[in-house]
Amino acid sequence: MSHMKQANTGTAQTVPLLDIRGLRTEFRSDHGTVRVLNDVSLSVSSGEVLGLVGESGSGKSVTALSLLGLVPRPGRVTQGQVLLNGRDLMTMDERALSDLRGREVGLVLQDAMTAMNPVLTIGQQICETLRRHLGLGRAQARRRAIDLLDRVGIPDPGRRVDDYPHQFSGGMRQRAMIAMALSCEPKLLIADEPTTALDVTIQAQVLDLLRSLKEEMGMSLIMITHDLGIIAGLADRVAVMYAGNIVEAGPVRQVFKAPVHPYTQGLLASIPSITDTTKSDLQAITGLPPDLAALPQGCAFAPRCPQRHTRCETDRPHLIHHTAQSAAACWLVDPPSDRAPNSTSQTTEPVRNR
Amino acid sequence: MLLGAVTLFFTLTLVFVIIRMVPSDPATVLMMGEATPEQLDRLRELWGLDKSIVEQFFIYLANLVQGNAGDSYQFQRVAGMPGVPVFDLVMNRLPATGYLALVAIIFSMLIALPLGILAALFPDSILDKLVLMLASVLASVPAFFSGMLLMLFFSLTLRILPTGGYDTPQSVILPALALSFSFSAVLLRVTRTEMARIMRSEFIQTVRAKGLRSWRIVLVHALKNAMIPLLTIIGLRFGDLLAGSVVVETLFRWPGIGGLMIDSIIARDYPVVQLVIPLAALAFIIVNITVDVLFGALDPRLRTGGRS
DSSP: OTHHHHHHHOOOOSSSEEEEEEEEEEEEEEEEEEEEEEEEEEETTTEEEEEEEETTTTSSHHHHHHHTOOOOTHHHHHHHEEETTTTEGGGSOOOHHHHHTTTTTEOOOOOHHHHTTSSSSSHHHHHHHHHHOOOOHHHHHHHHHHHHHHHHOSSSSSHHHHGGGGSSOOOHHHHHHHHHHHOOOOOOOEEETTTTTTHHHHHHHHHHHHHHHHHHHHHEEEEEOOOOHHHHHHEEEEEEEEEEEEEEEEHHHHHSOOOOHHHHHHHHHTTTOOOOTTTTTTTOOOOOOOOOGGGGGGOOOOOOOOOOOOHHHOOOOOEEEEESSSSOOOOTTTOTSOOOOOOHHTTTOOOOOO | HHHHHHHHHHHHHHHHHHHHHHSHHHHHHHHOOSSSSHHHEEEEHHHTTTTTHHHHHHHHHHHHHHOOOOOSSSOOOSSTSSOOOHHHOOOHHHHHHHHHHHHHHHHHHHHHHHHHHHHHHTTTTTHHHHHHHHHHHHHHSOOOHHHHHHHIIIIISSSOOOOSSSGGGGHHHHHHHHHHHHHHHHHHHHHHHHHHHHHHHHHHHHHHHHHHOHIIIIIIIHHHHHHHHHHHHHHHHHHHHHHHHHHHHHHOOSSHHHHHHHHHHHTOOOOHHHHHHHHHHHHHHHHHHHHHHHHHOEEEEEEEESOO
């Protein structure tokens, strides 16, 4: 796997590995339809790490599940495209999708205790993926599982392979979960809050592991988190979600240094600092996350936005590029002069490296 | 184990006292009013029923501990003469009931598991509602009625299965089916609820994200987790099965202990009653201990002595 080199440099990629366009996911119930994802467009190049941030309920996890076709009932992806290497996953049948899950896209969930089957051994749970996708025999799969556990830093893997999830510590379980997701060397790994359930030292170890495995295997990574520190340390690009929409996206350095969307500005301002003495009080974004069943007509962030004006309350802003690599969905953003803010054509335009 | 022993002793005592509180005693029932009061007294003296109830109880316990459950009152060649030992009588009948219960459990699982799983996979669908409706029907039709319907249909109309008896291998089918209906209703509901709950759990999402085939997700990952509550229910409801066997065995002339139980109670055959009912309690206790042991095999979290 040597194709990872070019990504970090941010040079041109004609076809991104993953290209999500205008993804919309709705949950229908007797009480009405809740649009959990409104219009999500994202792209990830080979070898790139994309950080997906946002508060609880902003749609980060649903984005991950939607692109794998795993949205739980009564949720449904109602529109949009998910192109993986140019193939649209949304038009695939369940069988073709299942061939792809675990083989080309791996998923790591937050709490490995609830994310693993409690009544099967760690080894059985790794082996079944290997046998399903790579057609390995029983003994081969087991040898490979032990290798994988060794690679993610489980001590004495030959013995621990027969342990059950509850016999592992939290950090080891998460490592095993990573081993499971990476067993078939997928091109893309989606890690949904992989370190949230862990304490800080273990968290750092798991992040280091993810970083080195990513380099080693040359895969792309979507890191879903609400921890901006993790994004700063790991991601190449960041996409900020709010109420089912991407509100800002761009290279991490640029977004963190000069956030454009007031929500991103608020998020960054709310990080406590121990070095910056001018910032003594903890800043917070006022108000509460919006009720997805009753979104305002205009910008979803408007009720909490310190910079809102009349237009924000009536018209919903779309993602508009303000530099070649960055975009934001806010009426404050001035598009570059050569780019007209024609919103309808911009909605499905993915944000990607150019 | 200790709890089992206490339960067993409690059952022994309760059965002993209650059967003696029922109006009319063995002597009058057995002689059917054809004996003089003196003859009846002699019979009671012979059986030790003239002693106080406490005295009788200790004699019963002492004999039982030595493996002597006494002789049956009603199965005697000549009135007052030593009859058939109760122990032999019960042991002759026990295998038939065990066999019937086992086949009934297997039938119940064959009915409940596939339907319950299907309903759980499509919650709130028409199929789901039909299955739950079937469960209500199965639960509310009493065994003697479903037994007669089965007999009517399979034995009298289709003429493919015998109406009763124990002679042919097919004989077990109808009584086991009749016995399994209400049991399978319980299993069906539990399967449906548990499978639906498990299919919504997070690890199923992981398993699906690994791209496993649906049958493997359902039959290996979900069902193995559902077996734990299912086993609990089978243990808890095993008593219902024994109770049902009383009716079903009588209806189908099945030579098990259910029929013996009824006959001996009607005849006030104290020694038989005093062995058969505690034995049923013992079977219930043994089944539940077995279930506890099986838990360990099914759920690694319950195993002791594992590495932490």
